[in-house]
Amino acid sequence: MRTLIxxxxxxxxxxxxxxxxxxxxxxxxxxxxxxxxxxxPVLAQAARTxxxxxxxSRLSYFILPVLPSQDNAARDPTLRNLxxxxxxxxxxx
Amino acid sequence: xxKRYVTALGIAAITLPTWAVDLAAQPVGTAVQVSSxxxxxxxxxxxxxxxxxxxxxxxxxxxxxxxxGSLFHMPMAMALTGLVNPDLKLELLARTGFVEARQNAxxxxxxxVRTMTDTVVSGTVTWLGTPGIQxxxxxxxxxxxxxxxxxxxxxxxxxxxDLVEVPTFGEGFNLGATLGANVPIGENSMATFSISHTHRGxxxxxxxxxxxxxxxxxxxxxxxxxxxxxxxxxGALLLRAAATYTYTSATRIDGGxxxxxxxxxxxxxxxAYTWSPEHQTTFTAAYSHTRSNANFxxxxxxxxxxxxxxxxxxxxxxxxxxxxxxxxxxxxxxGTWFNRDANAYIPTAFQFIPAKTKWGLGGSARxxxxxxxxxxxxxxxxxxxxxxxxxxxxxxxxPGTAIPALSFTGWTVSLGGNITF
Numbered sequence: 001m002r003t004l005i006x007x008x009x010x011x012x013x014x015x016x017x018x019x020x021x022x023x024x025x026x027x028x029x030x031x032x033x034x035x036x037x038x039x040x041p042v043l044a045q046a047a048r049t050x051x052x053x054x055x056x057s058r059l060s061y062f063i064l065p066v067l068p069s070q071d072n073a074a075r076d077p078t079l080r081n082l083x084x085x086x087x088x089x090x091x092x093x
Numbered sequence: 094x095x096k097r098y099v100t101a102l103g104i105a106a107i108t109l110p111t112w113a114v115d116l117a118a119q120p121v122g123t124a125v126q127v128s129s130x131x132x133x134x135x136x137x138x139x140x141x142x143x144x145x146x147x148x149x150x151x152x153x154x155x156x157x158x159x160x161x162g163s164l165f166h167m168p169m170a171m172a173l174t175g176l177v178n179p180d181l182k183l184e185l186l187a188r189t190g191f192v193e194a195r196q197n198a199x200x201x202x203x204x205x206v207r208t209m210t211d212t213v214v215s216g217t218v219t220w221l222g223t224p225g226i227q228x229x230x231x232x233x234x235x236x237x238x239x240x241x242x243x244x245x246x247x248x249x250x251x252x253x254x255d256l257v258e259v260p261t262f263g264e265g266f267n268l269g270a271t272l273g274a275n276v277p278i279g280e281n282s283m284a285t286f287s288i289s290h291t292h293r294g295x296x297x298x299x300x301x302x303x304x305x306x307x308x309x310x311x312x313x314x315x316x317x318x319x320x321x322x323x324x325x326x327x328g329a330l331l332l333r334a335a336a337t338y339t340y341t342s343a344t345r346i347d348g349g350x351x352x353x354x355x356x357x358x359x360x361x362x363x364x365a366y367t368w369s370p371e372h373q374t375t376f377t378a379a380y381s382h383t384r385s386n387a388n389f390x391x392x393x394x395x396x397x398x399x400x401x402x403x404x405x406x407x408x409x410x411x412x413x414x415x416x417x418x419x420x421x422x423x424x425x426x427x428g429t430w431f432n433r434d435a436n437a438y439i440p441t442a443f444q445f446i447p448a449k450t451k452w453g454l455g456g457s458a459r460x461x462x463x464x465x466x467x468x469x470x471x472x473x474x475x476x477x478x479x480x481x482x483x484x485x486x487x488x489x490x491x492p493g494t495a496i497p498a499l500s501f502t503g504w505t506v507s508l509g510g511n512i513t514f
Binding site for chain 1: 134211291
């Protein structure tokens, strides 16, 4: 009897997770959360892009590894100005 | 000249995309690619900027007054995104462009350049097979297809990066890698941690000194950084914050150790609110602080931290609002404010970057040509107020090197688009 009660309690505890897993779609474009639901693709893609752009801000003086239409969102003058001057500025004549 | 620009704008108009993953939030009306199939995107934009002011650049050249300049820039890129298998995502991107810049100021400060820009190629793989964590690895390269070396007066085409988006036209071969992971916390929150390292190759450029010396060989220092992010979606409100710490190694000039740029700390925050399916407002703030540099002192044969921090703090605020007028049309307005709080001194070039405030106001219109193609036009007007600077003091004042307060105005217009296959 005790074993049956324990099994019933365990089944009740796991029921919500099983239900969630059943509801999750077969394919998630950005993977799954620990609960088995799909990761929000907007959050995931933007986070990767930010990591790439900000982490490698010195890859290029002005070209970002994003599409040109994303420049307005990705470009940050606080990261590039002085660096660009530092190594490539010219003083003439 | 005008005819060439019109042609370029026309090409841009018929070849456009919309696949953008906005770093702040998805603009109203922008579709998100969630298909497990492959998507090929071609994206380009033609941008033209014109500015005028009381002095040319560099501002220390007193006879260079009055001044005006222009920049035509046409970046273009292709991106391929898809799932190699259900657990592995691949994102590839290649981007290059064309630029034409000209400055026309008094005293002979006149120059122009027309060249390809450098080319950036990027590849990112993301492992999707482990619930609760999605690690990714990105490898990027800057290919030196531009022009780092500018002959004669064409060097005068280098302009203030606060006035034009392309302040220089080439550098060396750079290679960067980022290793990170997205850690979803439920469906609506995400933490992301990443580390990056960028190796920067050497390049030869025209002389950087004020005495007409020989060509200069620059060997920029490598940089290593760590970034932490947190994003949270709370109903109609998206909040996002990111912090980046960057360490840079020594830069060599003509083979000799020159300087270690101070470590920098950058913060950015975004709040985006979707009022209705048609209206969305986004506010972004970005701040950076750089510690003092260490200059190589030949007599001591060692680096020495500068006595005062010659780097300045920079802050930018931006407010955007987009309005989806119809199924096909989306209009946008935005305002930006940028401030550099103190004069920054660049020892290798005997150059000061002055304290500055820049305002910008702009608008955009986007038209969805087809489910897989859109065009976007933008217009912006900007105003720059630059602080005065006293005479340079290198243990003794150099008369005549002071720069008065200056004001610049300018505008930028662009037309771009993308198409997805």
